[in-house]
Amino acid sequence: MGYQFNALPAKPILAVRESYASGGKNSDSKVKTFNPVYGSRDQYYGRMNITSWSNLDDREIALFFSPVKDFKLELNYHLFYIPATTDASLLSTIKLQPGKHHLGYEFNIYASYHAGNRLQMVGVFGYFWAGDVQSINGARAKNSSWFALQANYRIDGVRIGKNKQIN
Numbered sequence: 608m609g610y611q612f613n614a615l616p617a618k619p620i621l622a623v624r625e626s627y628a629s630g631g632k633n634s635d636s637k638v639k640t641f642n643p644v645y646g647s648r649d650q651y652y653g654r655m656n657i658t659s660w661s662n663l664d665d666r667e668i669a670l671f672f673s674p675v676k677d678f679k680l681e682l683n684y685h686l687f688y689i690p691a692t693t694d695a696s697l698l699s700t701i702k703l704q705p706g707k708h709h710l711g712y713e714f715n716i717y718a719s720y721h722a723g724n725r726l727q728m729v730g731v732f733g734y735f736w737a738g739d740v741q742s743i744n745g746a747r748a749k750n751s752s753w754f755a756l757q758a759n760y761r762i763d764g765v766r767i768g769k770n771k772q773i774n
Contacts, residue, residue, distance in 0.1 A: 609669075619672035626665040629690060657687070657701075657713070657735060664688040664708075677721040685713040687738070700743055707739030727759040 609622030658665065669683040687710035692703045703710065715733045722728060733753040740748035 617672040617674045619670060622667075622669045622671070624665075624667045624669065626663065626667075627690075628661050628663045658710070662689055662691055664690055679719045681715075681717040683715050683717075685715075687711055687713065701748070702741045704739045704741055709738035711738035711740065712736045724765070725761045729755075729757040729759070731755045731757075 608624070609620050611618060611620045664687070666686040666688075667683055669681065671679070671681050673679045688708045689703055689710050690708070692706070692708055701710075713733060713735045715731065718730045720728045731754070735751045735753075737748040737750055742748065
C-alpha cells in the first residue's frame with residue numbers, strides 16, 4: 608500500500624509492504640515451505656540477498672523519489688521474521704535462537720542516474736542488523752554491510768529503464 612505526494616517536490620511515494628511465505632522444517636518428509644518458481648531475491652526482500660520469498664515474513668517501509676530529472680532514489684527498511692524456525696537455516700549458516708522468530712533489520716539505499724539514452728549509473732548500499740541469530744562458529748552474529756556500483760551501457764540507443772518505475 609502506498610501514496611504518492613504529488614504536491615511535494617520530487618513527488619515522493621511512501622509505501623508500506625508485507626511479504627509472507629510459509630515455512631516448514633527441513634527434516635519434514637513433505638515440503639511445507641513456499642518455494643518461489645524462479646527463486647526471486649534481491650529487489651523485493653532486501654538487496655543484500657540474506658532472504659528469499661520462502662519461510663519469510665518481511666515487513667517493509669519504502670520511500671521512492673526523484674530529486675532531479677533522470678535521478679531516482681529508493682530507501683527501504685525491512686523487518687525480517689522467520690515463521691517456522693525449527694530446523695530452518697538461511698545461507699546455510701544462519702539459524703535463529705530457539706523459540707525466536709526475529710531475523711533482523713535491513714536498510715537499503717538504491718540510486719539510479721541516466722546520463723543520456725545510453726548510459727545508466729547505479730549505486731546500492733545495504734546494512735543488516737542481526738536479530739535473534741545464534742552464534743556462528745562460537746562467535747556472536749555480526750551486523751553486515753554491502754555496497755555496489757554498476758554502469759549499464761546500451762549500444763542500440765534504446766533508453767535503459769524506460770518505464771517510470773524505479774528499477
